[in-house]
Amino acid sequence: MKKNQFEKPHDSIKEPLVHIIKREDVPAWEAWGIRIVAVVLGMMVCALFIQGITDLNPFKVFGSMFNGALGSSSRIWQTLKDMALLLCISLGLAPSFKMRFWNVGAEGQILIGGLVSAALMIRFGNSMPSGILLMIMAGVSILAGAIWGLIPAYFKSRYNTNETLFTLMMNYVALQLVEFFVDIWDKKQSHSVGVINSSTKGGWMPYLFKQQFFLMVLIVAVLTIGMYFYLKQSKQGYEIAVVGESENTARYAGINVAKVIRRTVAISAGICGFAGFLEVSSVSHTISSLTAGGRGFTAIIVAWLGKFNPFAMTLISALLTFMSRGANQIASDFNFNKHASSILTGIILFFILGSEFFINYKLVFRKHGKEAA
Amino acid sequence: MTLTTFIAWICAAITFGTIIMFGSVGEILTEKSGNLNLGVPGIMYLGAIASLAGAFFYENGNPAPVPWVGAFISLVCALVASLLGGLIYSFLTVTLRANQNVTGLTLTIFGGGVANFFGGSLVKLSGGVGQISVGTTSSAVRAQIPFLSTALGPISTLLFSYGFLAYLAVVIALIAHWVLNKTRVGLNLRAVGENPATADAAGINVTKYKYVTTCIGAMIEGLGGMYYVMDYVKGTWDAGGGLEALGWLAVALVIFTSWKPKNAIWGAYLFGFCYWIYLYIPSSLSAALAKMLGAANVTHMQNLYRMIPYIVTIIVLIIVSKRKRRENQNPASLGISYFREER
Numbered sequence: 176m177k178k179n180q181f182e183k184p185h186d187s188i189k190e191p192l193v194h195i196i197k198r199e200d201v202p203a204w205e206a207w208g209i210r211i212v213a214v215v216l217g218m219m220v221c222a223l224f225i226q227g228i229t230d231l232n233p234f235k236v237f238g239s240m241f242n243g244a245l246g247s248s249s250r251i252w253q254t255l256k257d258m259a260l261l262l263c264i265s266l267g268l269a270p271s272f273k274m275r276f277w278n279v280g281a282e283g284q285i286l287i288g289g290l291v292s293a294a295l296m297i298r299f300g301n302s303m304p305s306g307i308l309l310m311i312m313a314g315v316s317i318l319a320g321a322i323w324g325l326i327p328a329y330f331k332s333r334y335n336t337n338e339t340l341f342t343l344m345m346n347y348v349a350l351q352l353v354e355f356f357v358d359i360w361d362k363k364q365s366h367s368v369g370v371i372n373s374s375t376k377g378g379w380m381p382y383l384f385k386q387q388f389f390l391m392v393l394i395v396a397v398l399t400i401g402m403y404f405y406l407k408q409s410k411q412g413y414e415i416a417v418v419g420e421s422e423n424t425a426r427y428a429g430i431n432v433a434k435v436i437r438r439t440v441a442i443s444a445g446i447c448g449f450a451g452f453l454e455v456s457s458v459s460h461t462i463s464s465l466t467a468g469g470r471g472f473t474a475i476i477v478a479w480l481g482k483f484n485p486f487a488m489t490l491i492s493a494l495l496t497f498m499s500r501g502a503n504q505i506a507s508d509f510n511f512n513k514h515a516s517s518i519l520t521g522i523i524l525f526f527i528l529g530s531e532f533f534i535n536y537k538l539v540f541r542k543h544g545k546e547a548a
Numbered sequence: 549m550t551l552t553t554f555i556a557w558i559c560a561a562i563t564f565g566t567i568i569m570f571g572s573v574g575e576i577l578t579e580k581s582g583n584l585n586l587g588v589p590g591i592m593y594l595g596a597i598a599s600l601a602g603a604f605f606y607e608n609g610n611p612a613p614v615p616w617v618g619a620f621i622s623l624v625c626a627l628v629a630s631l632l633g634g635l636i637y638s639f640l641t642v643t644l645r646a647n648q649n650v651t652g653l654t655l656t657i658f659g660g661g662v663a664n665f666f667g668g669s670l671v672k673l674s675g676g677v678g679q680i681s682v683g684t685t686s687s688a689v690r691a692q693i694p695f696l697s698t699a700l701g702p703i704s705t706l707l708f709s710y711g712f713l714a715y716l717a718v719v720i721a722l723i724a725h726w727v728l729n730k731t732r733v734g735l736n737l738r739a740v741g742e743n744p745a746t747a748d749a750a751g752i753n754v755t756k757y758k759y760v761t762t763c764i765g766a767m768i769e770g771l772g773g774m775y776y777v778m779d780y781v782k783g784t785w786d787a788g789g790g791l792e793a794l795g796w797l798a799v800a801l802v803i804f805t806s807w808k809p810k811n812a813i814w815g816a817y818l819f820g821f822c823y824w825i826y827l828y829i830p831s832s833l834s835a836a837l838a839k840m841l842g843a844a845n846v847t848h849m850q851n852l853y854r855m856i857p858y859i860v861t862i863i864v865l866i867i868v869s870k871r872k873r874r875e876n877q878n879p880a881s882l883g884i885s886y887f888r889e890e891r
Contacts, residue, residue, distance in 0.1 A: 197889060277649075336869035340803040343796055344858040344865075351858075355851035472653055479650045512668040517661025524654040525640065532644035536887075 194539045206534045213530030214494070217523040224518065229509060236505055243504020244497045256388040256458060258496040259395040260450060262489055264474035266395075266402045267446030269483045270439045271324075272475070273406065274419045276331065280324065280342025281471030283349035284444045286464075287323045288316035288451025290353050293462035296371045296378035296455070297360060308378050313452055320448015321441040323349065328440035332433035346471070353464050370460045380457035391457040398446070403485040415439050447471070480527065498523060555706050557828055561820030566714045567592075567780060569816035570772030571798025573721045573809050578765035579802060580728060581758045582741040582881040583641060586652030588769055589795025590659025591633040595770025596777040596791055597663035598629030601670060603685035603783070618685030622778065623771075630770020633659060634763040642758045645885040660792055667785035686783025689713065689774075713775045720768055724809035737761060741879030744886040754886055772798065804861060806868070807878060822860050826853030 222233030229236075244254050264281050271278040292312045299308055327341035360368050372378060383389035406412040414435050417425045425432050454466055473495065481488030502516030571588050578585045585591075602625030607613045637655055640646040670680050690711040700708075728734040739747040740757045748754050776791050777783070801819065805811035827850075834849045841849075 195887070195889070197887070330866055330869065334866065334869040336866055337803050340800045340865055341862060343800055344862050347793075347858040348855050348862075351851050351855045354854075355848060358845070358848040358851060469657075473657070476650050476653050476657075479647055512665055514661045514664035514668065517657050518665055519661075521654055521658025521661055524650075525636065525658070528640050528646040528651055528654065529644050531646055536645070 192541050194541070196537045196539055198535060198537045201534055209530050209533050210527060213526040214523060217526030220522050220526070221519045224522065225505070225515075229511070231509060236509070239505050239508045240501030243502075243508075244500040246504075250500070252386060252388050254496055254500050255392050257500060258492050259388070259392045260454060260458070261470055261474055261477060261496060262492040263395045263398060263450040263453060264447055264470055265477035265481070265488050265492060266398055266485060267443050267450065268474050268478045269402065269443075269481075269485070269488065270406065270412075270415055271443035272478050273483045274415045274436065274439050276328070276436060276440055276443075277339040278324065278342050278440065278443055279339055279472070279475065280327065280345045280444070281447045281474055282467040282469070283342070283346035283471075284320040284323045284447035285451040285454065285467040285471055286346075286349040286353050288320040288448025289455040289462050289466045290349070290356060290451070291319040291448075292316045292378070292452040292455040293360075293368065293371060294356070296460075297368075300372040300378045301375050305376070305378065305381070309380065309456065312378055312456060313449065316448045316452035317445040318448070320451065321445035323448065324440045324444020325437060328437045328444075331440075332436040350464050353462060353466070357463060367463060368461050371462075372460070378456055379460060380453075388457060391453050394453070399485045399489060406483060406485070411435075411438070476524065480524075494523070495520060551702060553828065555702055557824055558706060558821070559709060560824045561817055562710065562714060563780060564820035564823055565816035565818075566710070566717045567772050567776050567794050568798040568801055568819060569717045569721060569812050570713075570775060571769050571795055572801035572805065572812045572816065573717070573724050574765040574768035574770075574772070575799055575802045576765075576805065576807055576809050576812065577724055577728075577737075577768070578762045579807060579882055580737055580741045580879055581761040582744060582879055582884065582886070583637070583758055583762050584648045584652065584883040585637055585655075585762065585765070586649055586799065587633065587637055587655025587659065588652075588799050589792040590652075590656035591630045591637075591766045591769045592773035592776070592791055592795045592798070593656075593659040593663035594633045595626040595630040595767075595773030597666050597773075597785075598770075599623065599626035599774040600680065600682060600777050600783070600785060601625065601666060603682040603778075604670060604680055607682050607684055613684045615684050615688030615691075618682065619688035619778075622682075622685050622689070622774065626770045626774035627767050630766045630773065631763055633770070634766025637766070638759045638762045641885055642755055642762075645887060648883050648885065656792070656795070660789075663791075664787060664789075668787055670785075680785050682778075682783040686778045689778040690782070711775075711779050713771060713779060716771070717775070718813055720771075721809045721813050724768075728809065738879070741881055744881055745888075748886075748888060754888075758886075769795075769798070800861065803878070804864065819857055819861070822857035823854075825856050826850045829853055 218237070222237065225231060225236050226233050243250065245251050264285065267284075268278055268281055292315070295308065295312045295315060299311075303311075323345060324342070327336070327338045327345060330336035330341065331338045357368050358366065380387075380390055383393070406415065414425070414430050417428060417430060418432055418435050418439075422432050425435070450470075451466065455462055459466065477488050477491045477495065480491050498520045499516040502519050503513050505511075506513045506515055571592055574591075575585060575588050599622040603618045603622040606618050606621050633655060636658075637651055640651045641648045667680065692710065693708050726734075728738065736747065736752045737757055739750070740752060740754050744754045747757075772794075773791065776794065777785070781790075797819065801812060801815050804819075805815045829849075831846060834846045837852075838846045838849050841852075
């Protein structure tokens, strides 16, 4: 018997197996619970990976990782130092990214800040009181970073020049400048400046409580709180948010968009330049093309994942630094190369990125019973 | 400057340009679907290490490796590894709607980690000693066209002295141009990149387009990695991170070409030409400049000459942006994940 094709119109419409719905108002505990589950799952994949290439007991490897990152007081300080540097750069990037200004030029801004710091150390390290010299170095490195950011920002605000490409190219220009000056300052033709002022310690950040990095960590902590209030509470922070949401809205509200762009990028790049100063003055006491070391890119991840909230960014930089220092320890304990840390960091980040989906969306499966009724 | 030097310069430019041409044509396709993939360096790394590892295991396992088999295995490995990279990116950004920038950057960290890890320890992990080297496969990848590459003197050197991948890059760029501008698929793809909601309403499967283009784009980028490792550094591993810098240049070239694969051909070569300029600047000029800037050694000036390609890029960028042209803009939905129920 011929079936009436109009009898059951629903039969021809295929309902998808899963259906995605946007979730609003996810409680904070649930959101953090999902993220923690993601990190744990990521760790498990990391363990599988480690076991796959080395046949080692993953728990032993994680023990070694923990030991490497937090195993002794000096290791804790090394971890804190790395974390402070990464966080400082991400704090710098947060305002510009919140404004949707793609500052991928942090590497260059760090290098330029570090370069002028090193130049001042070499020139005045033995003739100026260290305190005054440090102040000048900090100020000039902020200025240098800000200028390095202002060049693309000016063209962005004037001609809407693509800032991603511009800031990226500025990285390489800064890199070559550093290489140029390293060769000029280097007297031994070894293509390295060596430790600057190793005898007089001119321009070195002073030790506080016998700790090399105490002052630096303290400065970054203050900066973190300052940036939180700047973005959340100040008028400028609000203007950044409005320009980031929509330039037209900002213009309609009477905000001078060009001015906000330049000011924000100057602040942003200035902090990155300051991070270069911290690296040179407090950590390495030298300058090379490796001074920025890819942190300028990692910091973008920190700023985005932390949704520009300085406290969330602190947590993420802590996690990433723990991973990388821990993985370096595994590398030296079990004798394989240090790039394993990037693989592990990548895996964990993939899981955190994927977990955001389950915080923002809900999966609804097809209900068979209801359809049949 | 003699003709021979000049031709050598152009050949170097073409070799260099080929790497970033693969990267940028792949990324142009990806971005045309609205996906901003900052993972290009990572994907190129994945392609590079897979092609090297494939060739390594083949050459190690065979007492008398056949060059073209090695090259074929290497090619397949590069394509599969970079496809996996593209799949990770697509799954996270298209299916799970993760932030595209962070996902891309993470992919770059991950790919760089995988490549440098295995590039540095592959020999050790398989129980050998020394540096990784796959001369046989590399020679096949670099093989020049017989007869043509010598018959016409300088013209042969200029046009026919490259491995097959250099020609493949140009062919892929032209095909990409044709697909994007002359076919229905290309039209749909551009619609997805410009306005996914409208494309969706018109019955175009947005998810499918994004996945397929991103993965094809990734495979093209992976070829760039293979070309780097097999041709540019001749079948060894470069632990200096040179490939990452080239990956970023490929991303930059996308904007430089204003999202047109055809422009990537001359853009990449031009960039290569500027990149090698530091070797060809007359030494008398260098000496004068060095004296002026107080550099003790004339070779120090090379550090400054190496800025030239980047500064040229910046200047071109500013000039292009001053003449605001609508068709030179990026796809409108670039960087934004699409969710159908969000209007």
